[in-house]
Each structure stands twice: as C-alpha cells, then as structure tokens.
Amino acid sequence: SQQGEEDPQALSIQEGENATMNCSYKTSINNLQWYRQNSGRGLVHLILIRSNEREKHSGRLRVTLDTSKKSSSLLITASRAADTASYFCATMNTGFQKLVFGTGTRLLVSP
Amino acid sequence: DSGVTQTPKHLITATGQRVTLRCSPRSGDLSVYWYQQSLDQGLQFLIQYYNGEERAKGNILERFSAQQFPDLHSELNLSSLELGDSALYFCASSVGNLGLDTQYFGPGTRLTVL
Numbered sequence: 001s002q003q004g005e006e007d008p009q010a011l012s013i014q015e016g017e018n019a020t021m022n023c024s025y026k027t028s029i030n031n032l033q034w035y036r037q038n039s040g041r042g043l044v045h046l047i048l049i050r051s052n053e054r055e056k057h058s059g060r061l062r063v064t065l066d067t068s069k070k071s072s073s074l075l076i077t078a079s080r081a082a083d084t085a086s087y088f089c090a091t092m093n094t095g096f097q098k099l100v101f102g103t104g105t106r107l108l109v110s111p
Numbered sequence: 112d113s114g115v116t117q118t119p120k121h122l123i124t125a126t127g128q129r130v131t132l133r134c135s136p137r138s139g140d141l142s143v144y145w146y147q148q149s150l151d152q153g154l155q156f157l158i159q160y161y162n163g164e165e166r167a168k169g170n171i172l173e174r175f176s177a178q179q180f181p182d183l184h185s186e187l188n189l190s191s192l193e194l195g196d197s198a199l200y201f202c203a204s205s206v207g208n209l210g211l212d213t214q215y216f217g218p219g220t221r222l223t224v225l
Contacts, residue, residue: 030210030211031210031211033213033214035216040199040221041218041219042113042201042216042217042218042219043201043203043216044113044216045113045213045214045215045216048212048213088154090154092210092211093210096167096210097142097144097159097166097167097208097209097210098144098156098159098167098169098210099144099146099156099203099214100156101153101154101155103153104153
C-alpha cells in the first residue's frame, strides 16, 4: 500500500509559471526523495532530503521538509514544457530499506 | 541515464507462462531493488538484495522470485502469470543497504500478459 499522498493529483500551468506539489506521509522517515516520470518511462531521481534537513535546492527545484507535519513540497520555478511529467515523492521509512511512493502529481506545462 | 540497465524493454506473454527480467546495477552499487508499477496499485516495492543476499521483502507474490548473482546483476522471475501481473517492473540500485542513499532506477520492463 502507498503511504504518501500527493496534492494536487494534477496541475496545469503555463510556461514560466511556478509549480508546487505537496506530499504527506504517515510514519517517521530517514529521508524523502522526489522522482520524475515521463509518461510510463523510467523514474528520474530529482532530489533527496534527509530527515534532519528542512530545505534543499537543485537548479530550479526547491524541496522543503517539515517532519513535525509529516509533509514535503517540491517547487519548480520558471517551468518549461519539458517539465511535463508525473512527479512522485518517496519516503525511506526508519528501519526499512524500501521506498514507499506517493500517488504522484501529473504536471502539464503548456507553451 | 541512471546507469541502471534493464532487459528486455517490453515483454508480451500469455497467462500461465514464466518470464525472467534482468537488471544490472550502477557500477559500484551493491543493493538492487525491484518495484512494480501498475495502474491500480501504483509503485510497490517487491524485494531488495544486497551483495547477493536478500535483505528486505515487500508485496511480492509467492509466484515471483528474485536473486542477485556474484557479478551483482539481478533477475526477477515471474511464473504462472496472470492478467493482473501486467505492469511496469523497475529495478533500482544504491550503494548501501541501510536506506540512507539515493536509489537510481532503470528504464523498466513493460510486461503485458494476454
């Protein structure tokens, strides 16, 4: 069963706008990872944030983590049509080695 | 390109058959993970191997089995296939086995059971 819930399920924006996706989870974690998937293809790792970190940046990506609220957000700034994909959060729960994936957010960026 | 390779890309087979999916991890990675992605269940962890030994098990059916060989490549065997086994099967690899580092995913094998 999936632990993470992502919000929104789908997001449609124009190029140049920012996109924010949220992820909530249920148990304590070692880290949280964000992945991108282009229409049924492989999962591309975007960023890993550890449980003792609150914010992390990578290029146009900004990830925050609030362990007290058991939530994370992914912000993509100045979006491009090439950012169109599904985005998944995945948690590595304390004491386990498996990633538990959220339900994903489908992002559509129109030119 | 994550460095994780999976073969074949596509498999079409019939119910009751058996197939083998193959994965080669990134150079230097000792852990291999298998995941299944289906429309109704989403992305589900199946099993993990570290340096040849099984380390964690998830929602893997008894009809499915896996192993990791001395050269660290892994195979996932699916037998007595059912229509519901149709899915994308991903392999991922990481350096360690404690769940503290990034898992890099391969391109997946799309299995269609007719």
